[in-house]
Amino acid sequence: MIWHLIAAVFAGLGAAGVGLLLRLVSGKRLPRWIVPVCAGLGMLAYQINHEYSWFDHKQTQLPDSARVVDVEKGQAFWRPWTYAFPMTTAFSVVDQDDLITGQADGQRLVQYRRYRFRKEYVDQVTHQAYLMNCTSRETVPLAGEPPRPRTEATQTFTETDPLFQVVCQQE
Template sequence: MIWHLIAAVFAGLGAAGVGLILRMASGKRLPRWIIPICGGLGMLAYQIHNEYSWFEHKQLQLPDSAQVVSVEERPAFWRPWTYFFPMTTAFTIVEQDNLAVTRTEGERLVEFILYRFEKQYVDQVSHQAWLMNCATGEMLPLEGETRTPRTEEMRRVEASAPIHRAVCPEA
């Protein structure tokens, strides 16, 4: 977080320098307030760029076997531009290398971990083990080290859903 603050300050200083150069190039016809305005716009531009590039930056940090299965974009009233250009605030991945496939009564069962990344003040990462029946599309969470199924939270996933295609590519 401190590095983003330092980068924003330097972006503001650089933009203020551009404002100063523009004022000097105009023979001081531009008003003096152009310098702090340029500085503020530079800091704002850096912050907007940082927020919109968060998703791509996080994707580059993931292993090649990670597949994004859902992306959440939410507008915020204190960022009015997000109503026109929504910003990615969270995404969920499945790591293909950690799929545990078993067969029970002729049906393919896949155990996997769903990772959720959320953009907050400090980025949040949560994970949950799941079990999916590829034939029926039923998916339920597994609890604890013993991987006890929580059947009351079972849900059905369509075969066309990205999570079903990532976990059960052969189905």
């Protein structure tokens, strides 16, 4: 967090330098307020760039076996540009190396863990274990120790759903 503040300050200083240079090149015909305006625009541009590149940056930190299965985009009234260009606020991944496959009553079952990353002032990561019935395309969260299915939270997926494809349609 402190590094982003420092980076924003330096982006502002660099943009203020550009404003000062423009003022000097114009023979001081540009008004003096161009320097602080450029500084503010530089800090704002850095912050916008940082927020929109968060998803790509987090993806580079994931292992090669992790697959993104859900992306949430959102808007905020204090970021009016997000109404035109919604930014990624959360996403979910499944690590294909952690899949546990089994059979029960002739149906293919896969146990997996779903990780959810949420962008806040400090990034939040939560995880939940699930059991997917690949034959009926149903998934149920697992809770407790040993893990027991919570059948009241059963979800059904279509064959084109990214989560179903990642979990069930592997080799």
